[in-house]
Amino acid sequence: MHTVVVLALDKVVPFDLSTPIEVFTRTRLPDGRPAYRLRVCGPGPAVDAGVLTLRLHWGLEALAEADTIIVPGRSQLDPVPGKVLDALRRAAADGTRIASICSGAFTLAATGLLDGLRATTHWSAATELAARHPLVEVDPDVLYVDNGQFLTSAGAAAGLDLCLHLIRRDHGSAVAADAARLSVMPLEREGGQAQFIVHDHPPAPRGSELEPLLRWVEDHCAEELTLEDIAGKAGTSTRTLNRRFREQTGTTPLQWLLRARVRRAQHLLETTDHPVDRIAAQVGFGSPTAFRDRFKRVAGTSPQSYRSAFRDPAGR
Numbered sequence: 001m002h003t004v005v006v007l008a009l010d011k012v013v014p015f016d017l018s019t020p021i022e023v024f025t026r027t028r029l030p031d032g033r034p035a036y037r038l039r040v041c042g043p044g045p046a047v048d049a050g051v052l053t054l055r056l057h058w059g060l061e062a063l064a065e066a067d068t069i070i071v072p073g074r075s076q077l078d079p080v081p082g083k084v085l086d087a088l089r090r091a092a093a094d095g096t097r098i099a100s101i102c103s104g105a106f107t108l109a110a111t112g113l114l115d116g117l118r119a120t121t122h123w124s125a126a127t128e129l130a131a132r133h134p135l136v137e138v139d140p141d142v143l144y145v146d147n148g149q150f151l152t153s154a155g156a157a158a159g160l161d162l163c164l165h166l167i168r169r170d171h172g173s174a175v176a177a178d179a180a181r182l183s184v185m186p187l188e189r190e191g192g193q194a195q196f197i198v199h200d201h202p203p204a205p206r207g208s209e210l211e212p213l214l215r216w217v218e219d220h221c222a223e224e225l226t227l228e229d230i231a232g233k234a235g236t237s238t239r240t241l242n243r244r245f246r247e248q249t250g251t252t253p254l255q256w257l258l259r260a261r262v263r264r265a266q267h268l269l270e271t272t273d274h275p276v277d278r279i280a281a282q283v284g285f286g287s288p289t290a291f292r293d294r295f296k297r298v299a300g301t302s303p304q305s306y307r308s309a310f311r312d313p314a315g316r
Helices: 014-026 060-065 082-093 104-110 123-132 158-171 173-182 211-219 227-234 238-249 253-271 276-282 288-299 303-310
Strands: 002-007 036-041 046-049 052-055 068-071 097-101 144-146 150-153
Touching: 002 014, 002 060, 014 036, 014 097, 014 158, 014 173, 036 060, 060 082, 068 082, 068 104, 082 097, 082 104, 097 104, 097 158, 104 123, 104 150, 144 158, 150 158, 158 173, 173 253, 211 227, 211 253, 227 238, 227 253, 238 253, 253 276, 253 288, 253 303, 276 288, 276 303, 288 303
Parallel strands: 002 036, 002 068, 068 097, 097 150
Antiparallel strands: 046 052, 144 150
């Protein structure tokens, strides 16, 4: 089982710490088994998390056993203990994947592992990160950056985007979509997203009045649905439907439909050898050109490039 170790240092931001814990412990494989084993470690038996004091079950030795290390942000950018930096460097030398959330990029950059690479952090700290680590190419305008072994994300909810992206890399879009449905998704954000970002539509809360309708739309997304069709299924007017969608999903019914189609296309690109034009028709787009344009707008890259990056030769 893939082991994720979250590194907790003094002044850790509780939100950044809890995000990977919440996401990875909820993730299940198609047969229901847990997809990840999660541990939280640190240099001491307890961690000052501001309003909280956390007791840790694992020390830094847990980093050596990790397949993925998550470095949350800290509310104060104090120097990182040398033994922590050394442990991260040893893990990196062994090929361990390391990802930072928010100002956790400062800890990762202090190891030298980001030198010569593109990275991001919370927009308000980007200038300081660039000043402290001039060999790092800091991009403040994206949600996260994937360099392969090393990944960095912006603040707050961008950490959730990053975790879902890692799940997609490890287990494919279906498992990532299930994890998204079980997690608190951010509202849709336009512009500035990193390439290959996960764009699963934000579901309504479980038990809400829209949940059955959203499932119906997803099941029928390959059909020629109109706003009137969706409103008719919901038994309401188009105006009321638009209002409810805005309130509960942060988007419109038709935008939600288009994202559902793109997500299904992502799954087909990962798991089949179907030509792109065939997939466009399978997921409900009227023309291959419209499909390519929408896919690039949502996923940040072309369908063919996406397939090259995420195709699973084992047919997972």
